Amino acid sequence: xxxxxxxxxxxxxLRKELKRLITKERPEIIESIATARxxxxxxxxxxxxxxxxxxxxxxxxxxxxxSTLSDAEVIDLANINAxxxxxxxxxxxxxxxxxxxxxxxxxxGDDEANIKQNLISYTSxxxxxxxxxxxxxxxxxxxxxxxxxxxxxxxxxLQD
Numbered sequence: 001x002x003x004x005x006x007x008x009x010x011x012x013x014l015r016k017e018l019k020r021l022i023t024k025e026r027p028e029i030i031e032s033i034a035t036a037r038x039x040x041x042x043x044x045x046x047x048x049x050x051x052x053x054x055x056x057x058x059x060x061x062x063x064x065x066x067s068t069l070s071d072a073e074v075i076d077l078a079n080i081n082a083x084x085x086x087x088x089x090x091x092x093x094x095x096x097x098x099x100x101x102x103x104x105x106x107x108x109g110d111d112e113a114n115i116k117q118n119l120i121s122y123t124s125x126x127x128x129x130x131x132x133x134x135x136x137x138x139x140x141x142x143x144x145x146x147x148x149x150x151x152x153x154x155x156x157x158l159q160d
Contacts, residue, residue, distance in 0.1 A: 003073035005122065007089050010112035011074050018065045021058055029055045068111055077157045084155065086130045088122050091156040097138070097149035107131070
């Protein structure tokens with residue numbers, strides 16, 4: 001089976017969420033179901049059905065996280081010599097050749113990606129174009145709206 005890359009902070013976040021689901025939310029939902037059962041007829045008990053639906057969601061999320069963690073390969077930048085190249089986990093500042101706007105992205109795993117936080121998946125078109133390049137290189141990104149040209153301004157290897 002192929003390992004799925006994840007950053008150190010991404011793994012920590014998933015483990016924290018898993019712990020919360022198992023130690024806090026799972027017991028709470030079990031208690032909610034027990035309370036709802038005490039109210040009688042389950043066929044017409046909306047509280048019971050809502051609690052069971054929530055339980056199903058929590059158990060599904062627990063399974064998803066456990067599966068992700070079991071297939072994960074944690075990439076710790078402290079153990080890698082990138083030789084000045086863009087790699088998984090690095091933070092890259094790029095300048096759009098057309099607009100001259102500069103933006104920074106951190107290249108992360110699929111489960112960690114969040115464009116609002118400038119976290120992009122290593123499988124995204126921008127990350128694919130950047131990986132392996134160096135500061136000063138110009139890359140062409142194949143975007144749905146057409147090709148975009150970016151210059152790599154800076155590369156940082158920040159620890160999580």
